[in-house]
Amino acid sequence: MRNFSLDDEPLGDVNVYISPVTTPTSTVDEEKCLVRISLKSTESNIRDVWNYIVQNLPYLMIVISLIQAIIYFECNADIRKILRYDPDKKYEIWRYLTYMLIHEDVVHLVLNLFLQCTFAFFLETKQGRLKVGILYLAGGATGVLGASCINPGILIGASAGVYSLLISLVADLYLNYENIKYKTYRGICISVMVLSDITFNLYHFWSREEPLISWEAHLFGGLSGLILGLALYTNSEGLQQGRKNICMTFSSLLYFLIFTTLVIITIDSGTLNCATKMKT
Structure with a gap:
């Protein structure tokens, strides 16, 4: 045991000195036997939490969110028409992604940005930004x-992508x-959010408020997140590699089949001259 003096310079954030001498009749010089332990200060705990947040910030999604916010506040109506999805312009391929950059109002924008x-x-x-x-x-x-x-209808909003992340x-x-950790609470939170969205969609459907909410985009976005999550995400050691390979192969083939089928149906559908506007 190393002997410490009370005059030693502190080594940790907060130093507490304890003595191993416990018997009332001990004659040992307690100051020479003091054992120093270091306790983290509140400032150190705050610093650890801050470092954890910085290291785990979703930088890719933050960049995407900033782009969506800039487009909402800066782009005019003509640019929005070029970016939104229009079933009568289904061969303009960029629209299948750029519609996610457009939002109906500030509430729609903020909700999607916060959730994603x-x-x-x-x-x-954990899984990689890519x-x-x-x-x-x-x-x-x-x-x-x-x-x-x-x-089919004119579609704007990023909720299909948000739902993909949620169900993934x-x-x-x-x-x-x-x-x-806290797997039970995570499962409960996911269930509550899904049920809340279903309830809101049902209310919105029966009330027929404009613009309509595209529950179809939510459904297929969530289905995509589940299937691709099983195919792409890294698994822990608790899941056997053989089961993971089977899961990855089956999920990849299933997604390819669903995506190809949707593309074929979309291409084969005729011109609709659709004016219905929906948001996701």
């Missing part, structure tokens, strides 16, 4: 294709069940 950054916070560092970006864009493209096949948390929970 929140979900990405739990995914980007995978999360692919899943977000694929969810948007699959969502608009599904909406175009079932209920289910895939992440399944693949990494052994290592995820």
